[in-house]
Amino acid sequence: MIMPNNLGRQYSLHADEYKKKACEVLDSGWYILGKEVSAFEEEWSKYIGAKYCVGLASGLDALWISFRLLNIGVGDEVIVCANAYIACVMGITMNGATPVFVEPDKYDNIDAEKIEAVITDKTKAILAVHLYGQSCDMTKIMGLANKYNLRVVEDCAQSHGNHWNGKTVGTFGDIGCFSFYPSKGCGAFGDAGAIVTDNEELAKLFRVFRNYGSEKRYHNMMVGSNSRLDELQAGLLRVKLKHLDEFNEERCRIADRYNKEISNPLIQKPLIRPGADSTWHQYVVHVPMYRDALMEFLKEREIGTLIHYPIPPHLSEAYAYLGHKDGDFPIAERFADEVLSLPMYNGMTLDEQSKVINAVNTFKAEV
Numbered sequence: 105m106i107m108p109n110n111l112g113r114q115y116s117l118h119a120d121e122y123k124k125k126a127c128e129v130l131d132s133g134w135y136i137l138g139k140e141v142s143a144f145e146e147e148w149s150k151y152i153g154a155k156y157c158v159g160l161a162s163g164l165d166a167l168w169i170s171f172r173l174l175n176i177g178v179g180d181e182v183i184v185c186a187n188a189y190i191a192c193v194m195g196i197t198m199n200g201a202t203p204v205f206v207e208p209d210k211y212d213n214i215d216a217e218k219i220e221a222v223i224t225d226k227t228k229a230i231l232a233v234h235l236y237g238q239s240c241d242m243t244k245i246m247g248l249a250n251k252y253n254l255r256v257v258e259d260c261a262q263s264h265g266n267h268w269n270g271k272t273v274g275t276f277g278d279i280g281c282f283s284f285y286p287s288k289g290c291g292a293f294g295d296a297g298a299i300v301t302d303n304e305e306l307a308k309l310f311r312v313f314r315n316y317g318s319e320k321r322y323h324n325m326m327v328g329s330n331s332r333l334d335e336l337q338a339g340l341l342r343v344k345l346k347h348l349d350e351f352n353e354e355r356c357r358i359a360d361r362y363n364k365e366i367s368n369p370l371i372q373k374p375l376i377r378p379g380a381d382s383t384w385h386q387y388v389v390h391v392p393m394y395r396d397a398l399m400e401f402l403k404e405r406e407i408g409t410l411i412h413y414p415i416p417p418h419l420s421e422a423y424a425y426l427g428h429k430d431g432d433f434p435i436a437e438r439f440a441d442e443v444l445s446l447p448m449y450n451g452m453t454l455d456e457q458s459k460v461i462n463a464v465n466t467f468k469a470e471v
């Protein structure tokens with residue numbers, strides 16, 4: 105069975121290093137906000153190319169705390185792509201702000217050409233989601249943000265270390281948000297997240313907010329939350345980070361092979377926007393007519409695939425209160441019916457890659 109993702113493979117590439125670090129942290133007797141977290145924050149900000157990094161408990165926390173600290177809430181609008189992961193939208197709505205959806209373009213990211221038309225006097229920010237490992241058009245997004253004085257938050261949960269015109273994503277907007285959920289590029293062994301920013305004042309607010317609003321023990325300057333990255337995850341993430349470039353390169357090699365060898369005319373391979381690169385968090389093909397049949401066909405051949413994502417947020421039950429209906433965002437809705445993520449993980453063997461390619465290429469329309 106070839107699984108869509110296989111975290112055990114990536115782990116086994118460096119298992120001894122993780123075990124050693126885990127024991128080191130356990131033996132240290134210090135588990136929350138210690139030297140592993142500070143060291144990881146420094147290393148991650150350096151890797152991304154931002155001045156500050158603050159470790160948090162999850163990617164969703166990174167998003168909603170960002171909007172909270174930017175004072176974006178009830179009555180405010182935040183622009184986001186209509187094919188986003190639901191957590192992106194929850195990051196916006198947790199503080200009461202309203203998501204304003206914009207259709208994706210053929211690169212599966214927000215169509216920046218369609219943003220200006222939805223800007224109103226309530227618009228406060230754009231959430232740029234770098235979906236599937238590919239960066240959005242940050243030149244256009246930052247141009248609009250400057251023109252209309254909007255904040256920009258980047259959701260880099262699926263984009264650890266990829267670039268727009270050579271500059272690492274997460275460094276364009278006011279805040280870059282990261283999830284280190286185990287399946288993400290630099291994945292932890294549990295839940296974890298972080299933000300990066302060049303704004304010293306904001307970085308300080310995140311540090312205070314994540315720890316009940318206290319800068320000094322028992323002195324609470326604001327109502328905060330508990331969203332601390334823990335020492336064990338931070339330590340393990342430091343090990344992962346050492347190998348992140350090698351992980352990203354390996355996924356690029358797999359994607360290159362898929363790009364070269366998948367040749368089934370029923371399948372549209374992913375497109376990369378000029379100026380962008382991808383770390384291939386997912387290898388997402390579009391199958392306009394027979395997506396579900398292909399998924400079943402691959403399953404019969406013991407190849408697992410996933411759909412990212414089958415229900416666009418505006419049609420999710422959770423967002424019924426926004427009052428959207430079927431047909432409001434036809435491109436995002438069509439994408440939900442035609443996208444399919446092929447197996448993609450570190451440690452995937454050449455033989456497994458060949459099996460996927462051959463199976464995909466033998467799929468015919470009749471099935």
Ligand SMILES: *Cc1c(COP(=O)(O)O)cnc(C)c1O
Nearest residue numbers: 162163164189191192261283285
């Ligand atoms: C995973 C993910 C999140 C949420 O991160 P968690 O750590 O699971 O809270 C947010 N946005 C995107 C694009 C994601 O892929």
